[in-house]
Amino acid sequence: MxxxxxxxxxxxxxxxxASAQDRYMTRTGHIEFHSSTPMEDIHAENxxxxxxxxxTTGNVEFAVLIKAFSxxxxxxxxxxxxxxxxxxxxxxxxxxxxxxxxSAEQLTKPGSYPVEVSGTITIHGVDRPMTTKGTVTVDxxxxxxxxxxxxxxxxxxxxxxxxxxxxxxxxxxxVKVRLDYSKM
Amino acid sequence: MRARTWIAIVAVAIILAVGFALKEYNRAxxxxxxxxxxxxxxxxxxxxxFMADEAVARLNYVGEQEQxxxxxxxxxxxxxxxxxxxxxxxxxxxxxGVVCEFAAGTxxxxxxxxxxxxxxxxxxxxxDLIPDVIMMRCGAVE
Numbered sequence: 001m002x003x004x005x006x007x008x009x010x011x012x013x014x015x016x017x018a019s020a021q022d023r024y025m026t027r028t029g030h031i032e033f034h035s036s037t038p039m040e041d042i043h044a045e046n047x048x049x050x051x052x053x054x055x056t057t058g059n060v061e062f063a064v065l066i067k068a069f070s071x072x073x074x075x076x077x078x079x080x081x082x083x084x085x086x087x088x089x090x091x092x093x094x095x096x097x098x099x100x101x102x103s104a105e106q107l108t109k110p111g112s113y114p115v116e117v118s119g120t121i122t123i124h125g126v127d128r129p130m131t132t133k134g135t136v137t138v139d140x141x142x143x144x145x146x147x148x149x150x151x152x153x154x155x156x157x158x159x160x161x162x163x164x165x166x167x168x169x170x171x172x173x174x175v176k177v178r179l180d181y182s183k184m
Numbered sequence: 185m186r187a188r189t190w191i192a193i194v195a196v197a198i199i200l201a202v203g204f205a206l207k208e209y210n211r212a213x214x215x216x217x218x219x220x221x222x223x224x225x226x227x228x229x230x231x232x233x234f235m236a237d238e239a240v241a242r243l244n245y246v247g248e249q250e251q252x253x254x255x256x257x258x259x260x261x262x263x264x265x266x267x268x269x270x271x272x273x274x275x276x277x278x279x280x281g282v283v284c285e286f287a288a289g290t291x292x293x294x295x296x297x298x299x300x301x302x303x304x305x306x307x308x309x310x311x312d313l314i315p316d317v318i319m320m321r322c323g324a325v326e
Binding site: 044061 | 208209210211212213214223232242248263265268270283285290308310311312314315316318319320321
């Protein structure tokens with residue numbers, strides 16, 4: 001009877017254990033954006049991106065605190081938070097979707113895998129569908145890094161740029177993401 | 185003579201205004217250590233406040249305007265990054281912590297996991313997925 005209980009418990013726990021092994025996370029993901037116009041260049045970085053990726057299902061999520069973006073210039077940071085992103089009212093941005101093109105098994109071997117990332121990106125409280133390319137790299141030590149680059153239009157997320165500074169901010173903001181994952 | 189004086193005054197005023205505007209435009213974000221902290225809180229208490237009611241915790245600890253706070257706690261983990269260091273303080277949650285970002289070379293050499301420390305930083309809120317409370321531009325309070 002006791003043996004049966006152990007076998008039953010093991011049978012129930014096995015799928016959970018297998019799936020837990022294929023889940024990855026980071027709390028120090030990096031995201032940066034760059035706006036380039038003839039008037040000025042604006043660059044900001046955030047090294048506190050959280051992300052969870054289930055390599056079995058491909059489901060991935062990441063979350064960003066808007067106030068955790070660092071700018072070179074204080075005035076840009078203040079305008080970004082107060083005037084454009086309204087970060088007191090809308091403090092977070094997120095992405096929820098899937099990564100296709102790499103399997104859980106491939107993540108156990110060194111290599112570089114081109115992937116397609118698709119899902120919904122939420123910025124300034126506005127959801128938008130998004131599909132982009134990326135790369136998942138597994139190095140010789142087994143460290144997993146996911147990178148991607150894409151463009152975001154402020155207008156698509158109801159971010160209003162006043163006419164006086166319209167020429168200072170690009171219509172498309174270039175975004176780079178780098179997530180160094182570790183197993184959960 | 186009077187006209188010349190006025191021209192000189194206006195010219196000096198313009199130079200001062202342009203100088204001020206340029207200085208303001210190029211001003212770098214201030215490190216939290218250089219600001220006056222508005223309050224001191226335990227890391228466990230800070231995290232618990234965000235878990236209980238995020239909106240109220242944001243009002244108290246993030247504030248409408250940027251403010252520095254002091255957080256006291258025990259170091260759970262330290263990570264060295266490309267551009268700085270991350271010090272994670274213990275909370276009641278075994279996974280989530282109070283995550284403090286320091287510029288390169290600003291974490292005291294004596295700081296080790298399990299040490300009780302005081303950090304002055306800008307609280308930016310609680311993240312999703314892994315509910316860390318994020319502190320930016322931190323400095324050690326000796």
